[in-house]
Structure formats: structure tokens, C-alpha cells
Amino acid sequence: MLDAAIRHTAGDFALDVAFDSPGGTLVIIGPSGAGKTLTLKAIAGVLSPGAARITLDGRILVDTASGVSMPSQLRRVGYVPQDYALFPHMTVEGNVGYGLRGLSGAARHARVDELIDLVGLAEQRKLRPRALSGGQRQRVALARALAVRPDILLLDEPFSAVDAPARQSLIEDVAGVLARTATPTVLVTHNRDEALRLGDRLAVLIAGRIRQLGSPAEIFSAPADEEVAAFVGVETIAEGRVETIADGLASVRVGDHTIEAGGEVTPGDPVLVCLRPEDVALGPRTEGTATSARNRLPATVRRIVPSGPWLRVEMDAGFPLVALITKQSLEDLALAPGSPVLATFKATAVHLIRK
Amino acid sequence: MTTRTTAERTYSIQRTGEVALAAIACLIAFVFLCLPIVAIIEKAVRDTSFFDVVSSSEVTDALRLSLVTTSISLVLVVVFGTPVAYVMARTRFPGHALLDTLIDLPIVLPPAVGGLGLLMAFGRRGILGEPLSDLGIEVAFTTTAVVMAQTFVASPFYIRSARAGFEASGEELEHVARTLGSSRTGAFLRVAVPVAMPSLLAGAVMAWARALGEFGATIMFAGSFAGRTQTVPLAIYRLLETGVEAPLVLSTVLIVLSFSVLLAFRLLLRRALLTL
Numbered sequence: 001m002l003d004a005a006i007r008h009t010a011g012d013f014a015l016d017v018a019f020d021s022p023g024g025t026l027v028i029i030g031p032s033g034a035g036k037t038l039t040l041k042a043i044a045g046v047l048s049p050g051a052a053r054i055t056l057d058g059r060i061l062v063d064t065a066s067g068v069s070m071p072s073q074l075r076r077v078g079y080v081p082q083d084y085a086l087f088p089h090m091t092v093e094g095n096v097g098y099g100l101r102g103l104s105g106a107a108r109h110a111r112v113d114e115l116i117d118l119v120g121l122a123e124q125r126k127l128r129p130r131a132l133s134g135g136q137r138q139r140v141a142l143a144r145a146l147a148v149r150p151d152i153l154l155l156d157e158p159f160s161a162v163d164a165p166a167r168q169s170l171i172e173d174v175a176g177v178l179a180r181t182a183t184p185t186v187l188v189t190h191n192r193d194e195a196l197r198l199g200d201r202l203a204v205l206i207a208g209r210i211r212q213l214g215s216p217a218e219i220f221s222a223p224a225d226e227e228v229a230a231f232v233g234v235e236t237i238a239e240g241r242v243e244t245i246a247d248g249l250a251s252v253r254v255g256d257h258t259i260e261a262g263g264e265v266t267p268g269d270p271v272l273v274c275l276r277p278e279d280v281a282l283g284p285r286t287e288g289t290a291t292s293a294r295n296r297l298p299a300t301v302r303r304i305v306p307s308g309p310w311l312r313v314e315m316d317a318g319f320p321l322v323a324l325i326t327k328q329s330l331e332d333l334a335l336a337p338g339s340p341v342l343a344t345f346k347a348t349a350v351h352l353i354r355k
Numbered sequence: 356m357t358t359r360t361t362a363e364r365t366y367s368i369q370r371t372g373e374v375a376l377a378a379i380a381c382l383i384a385f386v387f388l389c390l391p392i393v394a395i396i397e398k399a400v401r402d403t404s405f406f407d408v409v410s411s412s413e414v415t416d417a418l419r420l421s422l423v424t425t426s427i428s429l430v431l432v433v434v435f436g437t438p439v440a441y442v443m444a445r446t447r448f449p450g451h452a453l454l455d456t457l458i459d460l461p462i463v464l465p466p467a468v469g470g471l472g473l474l475m476a477f478g479r480r481g482i483l484g485e486p487l488s489d490l491g492i493e494v495a496f497t498t499t500a501v502v503m504a505q506t507f508v509a510s511p512f513y514i515r516s517a518r519a520g521f522e523a524s525g526e527e528l529e530h531v532a533r534t535l536g537s538s539r540t541g542a543f544l545r546v547a548v549p550v551a552m553p554s555l556l557a558g559a560v561m562a563w564a565r566a567l568g569e570f571g572a573t574i575m576f577a578g579s580f581a582g583r584t585q586t587v588p589l590a591i592y593r594l595l596e597t598g599v600e601a602p603l604v605l606s607t608v609l610i611v612l613s614f615s616v617l618l619a620f621r622l623l624l625r626r627a628l629l630t631l
Binding site for chain 1: 525527528530531532533534535536537538541545546549550552
């Protein structure tokens with residue numbers, strides 16, 4: 001159980017966060033410069049925060065109020081910084097065994113072997129970091145941190161130094177290692193996919209503040225405010241006003257359109273209408289197409305941008321609206337900038353944030 | 356057969372001209388730098404009975420004194436300079452830039468000024484020298500003074516290089532070392548120092564070379580007494596009064612010694628960088 005409250009100022013940046021992690025993996029997600037690394041460093045004890053109280057499994061790591069700051073080497077934290085900081089003058093074995101000096105020779109060897117097997121680097125054990133790929137380096141750093149059986153593992157953007165093609169399999173590798181060692185983890189990232197795959201809980205950190213703390217589903221489907229929504233990937237955010245409520249379904253006036261949505265709002269509320277592009281379907285503007293979607297908006301295509309295997313169709317529906325479709329759909333609908341389309345989405349896909 | 360166009364000929368002439376200019380510049384510089392070295396060795400080999408002179412007491416005394424004093428100076432520079440370099444690399448405090456400049460000052464200061472400064476500080480009437488003298492401890496014009504003069508002029512060469520080395524390796528390595536159970540001192544010794552080792556060695560070699568060549572500060576603060584304070588550079592100067600033979604031999608020894616050390620260091624460093 002990690003319990004942290006940290007306040008720290010550096011120049012004109014102010015960090016002020018409070019969060020806990022009962023176990024599993026807590027992912028702190030936020031844009032760069034939000035204070036993610038500072039937070040990890042304060043927990044690791046390599047940065048002295050201005051004011052903080054951090055406890056780990058009941059042990060006080062920092063309590064500035066009573067002047068307590070446990071030295072890094074006693075905290076039992078595994079720290080993996082962004083560039084991994086492998087010791088360049090040591091082999092893979094030397095790096096992994098660095099923290100095991102207290103053990104006897106045989107015990108140390110056994111533990112090093114165990115960790116090297118865990119991360120699958122048996123063939124590279126005699127190499128120095130220079131000779132390793134980005135992914136291998138990351139695994140050495142992970143093994144080195146886990147070797148000392150830390151009470152908590154701190155990972156700072158663990159996949160940012162890895163090439164995109166290798167990233168996905170590495171994320172799976174790390175997820176596997178974390179699951180097998182069952183080490184409570186705080187992972188910092190700006191990447192949504194990593195957060196969704198690895199996080200048991202998410203904390204959204206923006207501009208030095210935790211804006212939302214909850215399960216990935218909660219945060220991605222019900223972002224607490226506009227910035228969280230924009231950051232976790234809700235692409236359409238339009239301003240509207242609740243007109244009526246009927247059967248728990250709100251009718252929201254957005255420009256010339258009325259959008260039906262669920263949500264705990266009352267008539268008259270100004271709201272933000274959040275819509276994820278994958279929830280928006282496109283069709284021709286002909287009447288009578290059977291669909292259960294409550295919302296049918298005529299729109300005009302503005303721009304079509306390739307996005308991985310998908311195409312992002314940016315439209316004007318009186319407000320900017322974005323949909324993700326396949327290349328096949330694009331051809332079937334013969335879409336091009338200027339094309340009229342009918343955008344449909346279910347009331348359940350709409351998330352309302354009260355302003 | 357192809358015929359060359361005018362343009363091609365013009366380019367070719369231009370290229371030849373550039374190459375020729377660069378070659379001439381290199382040649383002049385090379386001759387200027389090498390001729391004095393070659394001249395000393397040539398004269399020493401041809402005009403002196405090298406082995407008789409090199410085994411004469413005034414020459415061996417000077418060589419022994421230089422080796423002993425530069426070794427002690429080097430140890431002092433490394434022992435005190437390494438923590439200074441580390442602190443300067445890792446911390447920022449008010450007056451950091453000022454202190455940094457002070458550390459570098461002996462590099463640009465004429466050695467005679469350094470010697471005078473040491474005399475004013477540690478001489479018989481000096482700030483610290485006077486109380487020391489009252490206790491019966493004389494520093495100036497002793498072998499100790501030679502070591503102090505060398506340490507004074509050589510230390511910035513080591514500290515600069517060591518500091519750059521510590522800065523290049525960054526502190527994240529030590530952060531990780533500490534989370535893995537090392538104390539600050541442990542992280543310094545097991546991680547910071549080995550990682551910065553090429554820079555530490557480079558600095559040590561430069562500092563040693565500077566100490567070996569030290570003349571101005573030594574003659575001001577330690578004088579030139581054969582066997583006690585007369586190091587090789589001082590002996591070369593003094594013995595010139597009695598003839599050119601001994602200075603030529605001493606210079607030759609110095610040249611061979613310095614060249615060997617620099618060359619060996621280069622090869623060593625290349626290997627160290629390869630394994631890192």
C-alpha cells in the first residue's frame with residue numbers, strides 16, 4: 001500500500017499531488033511536463049520534495065512535517081528511470097547483481113540467474129549495455145530493479161526509448177513479468193495504450209495536479225473534466241445545454257442539433273458532450289436506414305486523415321465531429337472532403353461532463 | 356575518348372589549389388612543432404656522451420627529484436581534486452561560477468604569479484607561513500615547496516577533466532545505485548568513479564605533464580637547490596650556464612618520457628572506451 005502526498009515547486013512549476021495505490025499497477029498518465037517524473041523521484045528518494053508525506057506498507061518514507069526522510073537505499077523501491085540508466089561499465093550480470101551485494105556468492109548467482117531467466121536475457125548475460133538493443137536494455141533495468149525484491153517498482157516511461165515495432169511485444173513482456181512477480185508498481189506514461197494495458201488503476205496528472213483517479217474504464221468512459229477528456233482520447237468535445245430529461249435520457253442542445261445522452265444532469269445545465277471517434281458510425285444521407293442509434297446527425301466531411309489501420313474522418317456537424325472508419329467503409333461510402341454524410345451514434349456512447 | 360570541359364578543368368584546378376594550400380599549412384605547422392624536438396635529440400645523440408652525462412649526479416638528482424615530486428603532486432591532485440570535481444559537477448550553489456573560475460585561474464595565470472602567491476601565503480613572512488615558522492616549520496625553499504608549486508599549477512587540469520567526466524555520466528546512474536542499496540559514497544565509488552574513469556585518467560595525465568614541466572612557480576617559491584628543489588626544468592636552465600651538454604641530455608630524457616606516457620595513455624584510453 002503506497003500512500004503519497006507530495007508538494008514541490010521547481011521554478012514556476014508546482015506539483016501538488018495526493019494518491020494511494022492499494023497494490024497492483026497504478027499508472028500515472030499525463031502529458032510531458034505534468035510532473036510525472038518528479039513524483040516518481042520523490043517516492044524513490046532521489047529528490048527531496050518541498051513538502052510531502054509518503055508511506056509504503058506503513059513505513060514512513062518521507063514526512064517533511066516531522067523532518068523524516070528515509071535514505072534511498074533503505075526504502076526498498078525499485079527505480080527504473082526513463083533512459084534505464086544501466087551501469088555502462090558492468091555486464092548484464094553485473095547490472096542485475098548490483099543490489100545483491102549483501103548476499104553470499106552462491107545466493108547472489110542464483111538470484112541473478114533467476115532474474116536473467118525471467119526477462120529472457122540468458123544469451124546476453126556477458127554483454128555490456130552498449131551492445132544491447134533498447135528493448136533488451138529495458139529488460140535489464142527491470143531485472144536489476146526486481147532483483148532486490150522491492151516493495152514497490154517505479155517505472156518511468158518504460159517504453160519511450162523503444163522503437164515502435166518492438167513496443168507492443170515489450171508491453172506484453174512487462175505485463176507478464178509484473179503479473180508473475182506480483183510486485184506493486186507505479187508506472188508513469190503519456191501513452192493511452194500502455195495505460196489501458198498495464199494499469200489496474202489510473203491517475204491522470206495534468207499540470208502538476210491529479211485530475212482523476214480511478215479504474216481505466218471509469219476514466220476513459222467518464223473523464224472528470226475537459227482536459228482529462230482531451231487527454232484520454234475523447235475526440236469530439238462540444239459545448240451544449242441540457243434541455244429536457246425523459247426516462248433518464250437527456251436531450252442536449254448542441255448548435256442546431258439535439259443529442260440524446262445518458263448522464264446525471266438536470267435541465268438547464270451547461271455540459272460538454274464527449275464522443276469517442278470509434279463510437280461514431282457513418283452512412284449515406286438517405287432516410288429510413290434502420291438503426292438503433294438515437295443520434296443521427298447530418299454532417300459534411302472536412303478532412304480525411306490516415307491513422308494506423310483506420311481513417312480519421314473529420315466532419316462539420318455544426319460543431320467538429322470525428323469518426324474512425326475502415327478503408328473499406330471509405331470506399332463503400334465514396335467519401336471525400338465536401339461529401340455529405342449521416343453520422344450516427346448511440347446515446348450510451350455519449351459522455352456528458354457538467355461544466 | 357572523352358574530352359574534359361572547361362568547367363571540369365576549372366573545378367580540377369580549384370581542387371588542386373585547395374589541397375596544395377592545406378598541405379603547405381600542415382607542412383609548416385609540422386616542421387615548426389617537430390624541428391625543436393628533432394634538433395634536441397639530434398644534438399644530444401651527436402654532440403654529447405649521452406650515457407656519461409645521464410649518469411652524472413646532477414642529472415640523476417634532477418631526474419629523481421622530478422619523479423618523486425611529480426608523483427606526490429599527482430597523488431595530492433587526485434585525492435583532493437576528485438571530490439572537488441564531483442561536488443562542482445553535481446551541485447549548484449551561490450558562488451558556484453565564482454569558485455569554478457577560481458579553480459581554473461592557475462591555468463591562465465603566469466606561473467611566476469602563482470609562485471609569488473605561494474610565497475606570500477606560505478613564505479617565512481606569509482599569512483600562514485609566519486605562524487608555521489614560529490612553530491619551527493619552514494615550507495618555502497624546500498622539497499615540500501616544490502610539491503606545493505606543482506600541485507598549485509597542475510590541479511585545474513585534473514579538476515576540469517574530472518568534472519566534465521562526472522557531468523557527462525549524469526546523476527541518474529547514482530540515483531539508481533542508491534535505490535539498489537548503495538550509500539552516496541558507495542554510489543560514488545562503485546558507479547560515478549568507474550564510469551568517469553577515462554576522464555579522470557586523461558585529467559591525471561595532463562596534470563602530471565603540467566607538474567613535470569613546472570618552472571616558474573617552483574623557482575619563485577622553492578628556489579633552485581640541487582638535489583632538494585632543482586627539478587629537471589630548473590636543472591636544464593641552471594646547467595646551461597656550464598654548457599649545453601647536460602641540458603640536452605635532460606631534455607632528451609624528458610621528451611622520451613613525456614612522449615611515451617602520452618602515447619601509452621592514448622592507446623589505453625582507446626581500449627577503455629571500447630570496452631565501456
